[in-house]
Amino acid sequence: xxxxxxxxxxxxxxxxxxxxxxxxxxxxxxxxxxxxxxxxxxxxxxxxxxxxxxxxxxxxxxxxxxxxxxxxxxxxxxxxxxxxxxxxxxxxxxxxxxxxxxxxxxxxxxxxxxxxxxxxxxxxxxxxxxxxxxxxxxxxxxxxxxxxxxxxxxxxxxxxxxxxxxxxxxxxxxxxxxxxxxxxxxxxxxxxxxxxxxxxxxxxxxxxxxxxxxxxxxxxxxxxxxxxxxxxxxxxxxxxxxxxxxxxxxxxxxxxxxxxxxxxxxxxxxxxxxxxxxxxxxxxxxxxxxxxxxxxxxxxxxxx
Numbered sequence: 001x002x003x004x005x006x007x008x009x010x011x012x013x014x015x016x017x018x019x020x021x022x023x024x025x026x027x028x029x030x031x032x033x034x035x036x037x038x039x040x041x042x043x044x045x046x047x048x049x050x051x052x053x054x055x056x057x058x059x060x061x062x063x064x065x066x067x068x069x070x071x072x073x074x075x076x077x078x079x080x081x082x083x084x085x086x087x088x089x090x091x092x093x094x095x096x097x098x099x100x101x102x103x104x105x106x107x108x109x110x111x112x113x114x115x116x117x118x119x120x121x122x123x124x125x126x127x128x129x130x131x132x133x134x135x136x137x138x139x140x141x142x143x144x145x146x147x148x149x150x151x152x153x154x155x156x157x158x159x160x161x162x163x164x165x166x167x168x169x170x171x172x173x174x175x176x177x178x179x180x181x182x183x184x185x186x187x188x189x190x191x192x193x194x195x196x197x198x199x200x201x202x203x204x205x206x207x208x209x210x211x212x213x214x215x216x217x218x219x220x221x222x223x224x225x226x227x228x229x230x231x232x233x234x235x236x237x238x239x240x241x242x243x244x245x246x247x248x249x250x251x252x253x254x255x256x257x258x259x260x261x262x263x264x265x266x267x268x269x270x271x272x273x274x275x276x277x278x279x280x281x282x283x284x285x286x287x288x289x290x291x292x293x294x295x296x297x298x299x300x301x302x303x304x
Contacts (some may be wrong), residue, residue, distance in 0.1 A: 003033040004107070006099060006171070007082030010090045011072035013041040016050040018218070019090040023055045031099035035059065038090075039076045042066045068188035069167070074302060077182060085177065089168040091218040093122065101213040102171045105159065113180075113205025114172040114197070116165035117213035118156065129217050131156035132209040133164040136194060138250045139257050141242045143194065146209075162209045167193035168217050172200075174304070179203055181301035184244070190230075191237030198245055199301070228281035235266075235285035243289075244299060 008026065012019040019038060026036060036058040040048040042065050052060050063075055073087050084103060088094070098117055105115050119130035131147030143164065147156055165172075170193065180199050183192045197207055242254050263286060270279035292298070 005033045005082040006084045007080035008086045009037045009076035010088045011039045014043045014046045016046050016048050025093040028096050037076045039072045041072045070183035070192040071185040074182040086171045094215045098213045101210050105210050113176045113200040114165045115208045115210050116170045122216040122218040130166045132162035135163040139254050141238050160209050164197040177304050181303050186298045187237050189233035191241045228277040231278045232281035232285045239289050
């Protein structure tokens with residue numbers, strides 16, 4: 001049987017050197033059939049030409065505007081030729097044999113809709129970032145990664161079904177994308193892969209963590225660990241996820257929790273810490289939903 005072509009897509013935004021480090025690690029992989037696509041999300045300060053110069057074998061797509069995580073990856077997917085799509089954060093580096101176990105897992109069972117590898121922290125390579133994911137809580141609309149910040153003692157040396165794959169590294173068959181649709185671009189940043197995951201599961205597919213595929217993640221280089229930008233999009237995305245994926249009594253209970261627990265708690269926390277930047281970002285995220293309470297386009301999904 002022919003080795004299926006894998007289209008590896010990464011999104012660059014003002015971190016061309018970081019992206020080049022990822023591409024350098026991809027040059028060392030043992031999987032023989034790949035194409036590499038880099039989507040530059042209209043980087044405002046760093047010319048991405050460095051990527052073309054150092055890695056002419058990669059396809060560089062220059063977006064005319066910043067499309068966000070979902071939109072940038074969707075743009076890359078639309079240009080991809082592979083049977084499988086691998087989305088990789090540009091602040092990751094891979095191990096040489098990471099791709100074979102992911103492809104083999106999907107090839108072994110057509111009911112599997114997407115897989116993610118074991119993800120470790122780049123600067124603490126003995127520490128897990130991801131070994132699977134717990135479901136999103138229906139009231140708090142929060143999830144947590146399995147294995148997060150744990151040292152490796154062999155406790156995750158097995159593949160496992162998971163509630164969600166990880167946005168930093170996920171492999172998905174094109175046939176699944178054609179059925180489910182592309183990532184919802186209304187999120188821009190955060191929660192889009194959770195939304196995609198639940199849509200994939202609603203179509204009857206399974207999501208899996210693949211233990212013998214390993215990559216290293218340098219955390220969020222583009223947005224910063226606790227930046228106001230992250231605060232804004234994380235909270236905006238959480239409520240978008242709720243509006244898109246909940247209804248009836250669970251939706252009403254979750255909305256009450258947000259209005260009478262989460263919003264007062266977070267507002268007071270930022271006030272008492274005099275953290276005006278995060279307070280403004282948080283309130284802007286809440287008011288975005290008030291202004292767009294009747295927007296119907298948040299429920300649409302782009303198609304391939």
